Amino acid sequence: MAREPELERRVLDTLWQGGDWSVRDVYAEVGDGLAYTTIATVLDRLHAKGRVERAKDGVAWRYHATRTKEEALAAEVGRVLQRAEGxxxxxxxxxxxxxxxxxxxxxxxxxxxxxxxxxxx
Amino acid sequence: MAREPELERRVLDTLWQGGDWSVRDVYAEVGDGLAYTTIATVLDRLHAKGRVERAKDGVAWRYHATRTKEEALAAEVGRVLQRAEGxxxxxxxxxxxxxxxxxxxxxxxxxxxxxxxxxxx
DNA sequence: ACGTATTACGACATTCCGTCGTAGGGAGAC
DNA sequence: GTCTCCCTACGACGGAATGTCGTAATACGT
Known part of the structure; x- marks a missing residue:
């Protein structure tokens, strides 16, 4: 019941649409009055946590989700099951x-x- | 992927064994070198969050889980499903x-x- | 060389959680 | 009544996660 990382969730939802996204792409999608660097930071942290991967594209990075939405959500269910001990x-x-x-x-x-x-x- | 409230989880697991527990009871079960007030605080916060209910028993409170373990875990799965939009x-x-x-x-x-x-x- | 875009890094506020300490109140022992 | 215990209420502190930026450094095209 910990707090849900709202912005991270929205960014992930964006990446889960598929394809590779630059920071600017994601910013255009969810940057709702936020600063460009805010999105860059979130993407960076998501990368540090292994939730997204990235590859250099010239100067910029291109991000994509490490796991599909379904895999990620099922993994969460799996953790609940684990806590349930079967x-x-x-x-x-x-x-x-x-x-x-x-x-x-x-x-x-x-x-x-x-x-x-x-x-x- | 939010952080796991470890102590709260252990306290809840205790209450999920069933019955009404005083702070001292829970303390005896999970108070592993912790202070008595630590357990009291956790129980208090759990109560504030509606995760447990309590009734006066003389001077002390007696706590019990609001929902069964299965209900609580299934509710978590439900939230995941909600996020999955079907x-x-x-x-x-x-x-x-x-x-x-x-x-x-x-x-x-x-x-x-x-x-x-x-x-x- | 200049201006523009992008990243790297750090900073700050807020909230959650683990962890206590202290003050104060009630209940029984003398 | 007074003392002593036990319990609660409340607040405090530190660390970590998150949202949110700003600034400095850096690379690219013209």
Whole structure:
């Protein structure tokens, strides 16, 4: 329940649209009255944390997310599971409740995926 | 990727064992060389955040978790889902990968739960 | 050589969290 | 009543994460 890094999240959401972004690109997308260097700093910190990668493009850097949005979010869920010390049934039930609430149709997709996975393995 | 409130987590884990706990009780459980007031403060902050509830018992308070561990963790997953703007298939796949890695048998339980849910609704 | 864009680095405020100390109040022991 | 304990309330301090910039240095095109 720690505070959510709002600006970092918005920057990541931008990168998750795909492709390589210069600081100026990201700035144009989320720089809402902010200073250019603010975006540069956020990108820099994200890079230091390994959340984004970058390659030189002339003088400037071009950034892209290290992991896709789905991978990143699933990893967060994974950390929750870890804290739960296994996916107990009550947790799974509560999880399904959450999924149903956010996106009811996802339950069908989930079931289909589970069946497919079982067939594969 | 925000920081983990380590002590708060340990205190919550204690309360999640069930029942009502005085500060001294919790202190005996997790007060690992810490000061008594440290535990009191953590409990107080948890209460301010609505994570725990408390009732007077003579001079002292007795604390208990507002939500069960499963509810709390599922709520965290819910927040992730919210950020995902719906449970897309790639996210579900990544999620299943996580579950499998943490607790392979959970996939079977999940499938059974889904079937049961479908029968119910 | 000049002006422009970009980065590197550091700085400052705020908030969260871990960690205590102290003051003050109530309840039982004498 | 007075003393002694235990408990709470409140505030304080330091470190880390974040949002937010400013400035200095640096490279590039003309």
């Amino acid at each position: 996916a107990s049934e009550p947790l799974l039930v509560a999880f399904l409740d959450e999924v149903e609430q956010v996106d009811p149709a996802a339950l069908d997709r989930l079931e289909a995926l589970l069946r497919a996975r079982r067939g594969r393995s | 449970a897309s298939e790639p996210l579900l796949v990544a999620f299943l990968d996580e579950v499998e890695q943490v607790d392979p048998a959970a996939l079977d339980r999940l499938e059974a739960l889904l079937r049961a849910r479908r029968g119910r609704s």
